[in-house]
Amino acid sequence: MTAALRPLEExxxxxAVPPASPRYLSWLFAAPEARDPLLGVYxxxxxxxxxxxxxxxxxxxxxKIAWWQEEIGRLADGAPLHPISRYLAGLPRAGxxxxxxxxxxxxAAARQIAGAPLEHGSELAAHSAALRAVPLALAAQxxxxxxxxxxxxxxxxxxxxxxxxxxxxxxxxxxxxFGRVIFPVDELLAARIEDADLTAGEPPAHLQAYxxxxxxxAAELYAATAESLPRVERAPLRHLLILAALGARRLxxxxxxxxxxxxxxxxxxxxxxxxxVRGA
Numbered sequence: 001m002t003a004a005l006r007p008l009e010e011x012x013x014x015x016a017v018p019p020a021s022p023r024y025l026s027w028l029f030a031a032p033e034a035r036d037p038l039l040g041v042y043x044x045x046x047x048x049x050x051x052x053x054x055x056x057x058x059x060x061x062x063x064k065i066a067w068w069q070e071e072i073g074r075l076a077d078g079a080p081l082h083p084i085s086r087y088l089a090g091l092p093r094a095g096x097x098x099x100x101x102x103x104x105x106x107x108a109a110a111r112q113i114a115g116a117p118l119e120h121g122s123e124l125a126a127h128s129a130a131l132r133a134v135p136l137a138l139a140a141q142x143x144x145x146x147x148x149x150x151x152x153x154x155x156x157x158x159x160x161x162x163x164x165x166x167x168x169x170x171x172x173x174x175x176x177x178f179g180r181v182i183f184p185v186d187e188l189l190a191a192r193i194e195d196a197d198l199t200a201g202e203p204p205a206h207l208q209a210y211x212x213x214x215x216x217x218a219a220e221l222y223a224a225t226a227e228s229l230p231r232v233e234r235a236p237l238r239h240l241l242i243l244a245a246l247g248a249r250r251l252x253x254x255x256x257x258x259x260x261x262x263x264x265x266x267x268x269x270x271x272x273x274x275x276x277v278r279g280a
Contacts, residue, residue: 006090008039009083015050016043022246025266029273030239037142038239040088041135047084048105052112054178061113069106076100088142097141104130112180121184125161132160140237154228155240162221162244165214166251172198183214215251222248231279238276245272 016039017024027038051061075085076099108130118124133156140152168182175182176198191210225244245268
């Protein structure tokens, strides 16, 4: 007889899937067998993302990241302490999964807390993958045995990079006010963008051109998320397609200062899930 799964406690559950958020909608319309793993992984990502917020006190955030690095080691050894870790350890497939790669997400978070900018644009894919794609791939492994040649890493990587660019477009000014540069340094130098440009109320023309190029790249990456999944993978991984669809909609709205929740978002999430189940 299988033991009942320990429920994820509040406030971690609420932070994992905030009502009406893309994470909530992707969890709500996910494949039934994926919901429990997604809830735990989204909870981890929410805790760690809060620590990378530029308004968070840096020294306290570094201490917490260091504690989480130890906790991931305990989780990998089967002896976790944190409620989220204990929830993940209680999932049916937890014994089949190596949790140690989550440490790369914490290393990337630590670099972001330290305010270390990306030196080269070529580093963005690896950085965003560490922050977001690694946890998403782990959620898939906690759901089922990956099929040979599974496309999960490619789809999760494209989604992670797209989300990183979309978040940068939305938050770069706030990050700059806290002394952080969220864009790769070599790209800023090539576009002749100064620190003062990043904090300006109205971005100058050369910064606007750079932002538009980032928006174009993000849109291509959101499209690549879906394109990289073969039809057989779309139903079980439909939460990735939902996140990509909602991310692309948000991206289109950013230029019109309307990138937040829309009342049609639940329908878009449902429609995307329905198409995935049909293999479309």
